[in-house]
Amino acid sequence: MKNIVLIGFMGVGKGSVARELIKHSDYIAIDTDDIIESMQNRKIKEIFKTDGEAYFRKIENDVAKWLEKSVRDTLISTGGGFYKVKNLKKIGTIVLLDSSFEEILARIHAHPNAEKKLKKRPLLSDLEQAKALYEQRRPEYLKLADIVVDVTHKSALECSQEILKKVKKYD
Ligand code: S3P
Numbered sequence: 001m002k003n004i005v006l007i008g009f010m011g012v013g014k015g016s017v018a019r020e021l022i023k024h025s026d027y028i029a030i031d032t033d034d035i036i037e038s039m040q041n042r043k044i045k046e047i048f049k050t051d052g053e054a055y056f057r058k059i060e061n062d063v064a065k066w067l068e069k070s071v072r073d074t075l076i077s078t079g080g081g082f083y084k085v086k087n088l089k090k091i092g093t094i095v096l097l098d099s100s101f102e103e104i105l106a107r108i109h110a111h112p113n114a115e116k117k118l119k120k121r122p123l124l125s126d127l128e129q130a131k132a133l134y135e136q137r138r139p140e141y142l143k144l145a146d147i148v149v150d151v152t153h154k155s156a157l158e159c160s161q162e163i164l165k166k167v168k169k170y171d
Contacts, residue, residue: 001027001073002171003092004163007141009134010080010121011108012097013151013159018077021160027075032063032082039063044079048122060085067091080123080137083144093170095163096145101134103152146170 004027006014015031022029033044036059040047047056064085067076076092088094099107105127108117124130142148147166149159 002167003067003071003073004075004167005088005092005094006075006077006097007083007088007094007145008080008097009099009101009104009137009141010124010130011104011117012080012099013107013156014077014097016156017097017151017159017163018075020156021075021163024157024160025075025164027073029075029077030071032060032067032076032078035063036060036079043120045120045122053122057081057084064088064091083137083141088144093146093167094144095147095149095167096141097151097159098138098141098148099151101131104134 004021006018008014018029018031021027036047036056037043039059044056047059060079060082064082064087068087068090071091074092082088083094108114108124111117118124123133147163147170149162149166151159154162
């Protein structure tokens with residue numbers, strides 16, 4: 001099995017889809033933000049605050065090199081900006097979770113931990129800027145994706161089933 005690399009904007013549901021997908025397949029799951037937090041022994045928010053975004057992006061590139069070299073048969077969920085790493089397409093089949101910005105905000109706000117979800121994402125602190133970032137990134141996500149899953153009105157389980165059906169062709 002080729003790795004599956006889940007990309008998409010903050011809050012689109014990469015984590016929830018990953019959790020459903022591993023329940024119904026033989027993939028194991030890892031998350032690039034979790035790897036970075038354990039490598040650094042601190043939260044993403046802290047890394048942004050102390051060392052800045054450029055430093056965080058450098059670590060993402062280091063993680064990407066390791067993934068390409070050493071990780072197989074794995075579902076890799078990524079932070080919303082991870083798609084910019086140089087070797088993304090060499091890591092696995094790229095699956096984009098796609099949604100409108102409004103739907104993403106609605107999802108975050110509907111979550112019981114909404115406040116926590118907003119707090120831990122420095123790039124969501126200003127909504128105008130977050131929307132501009134979404135608009136800049138969406139065409140770039142679409143260009144890189146092998147598979148696009150529109151998550152609108154779909155449960156995490158439904159998205160995961162759609163992914164499992166579509167990735168077969170890429171193995
Ligand atoms: C980021 C998204 C975050 C995290 C960091 C930067 C981004 O991950 O990697 O705050 O640039 O979009 P999620 O997409 O899991 O929120």
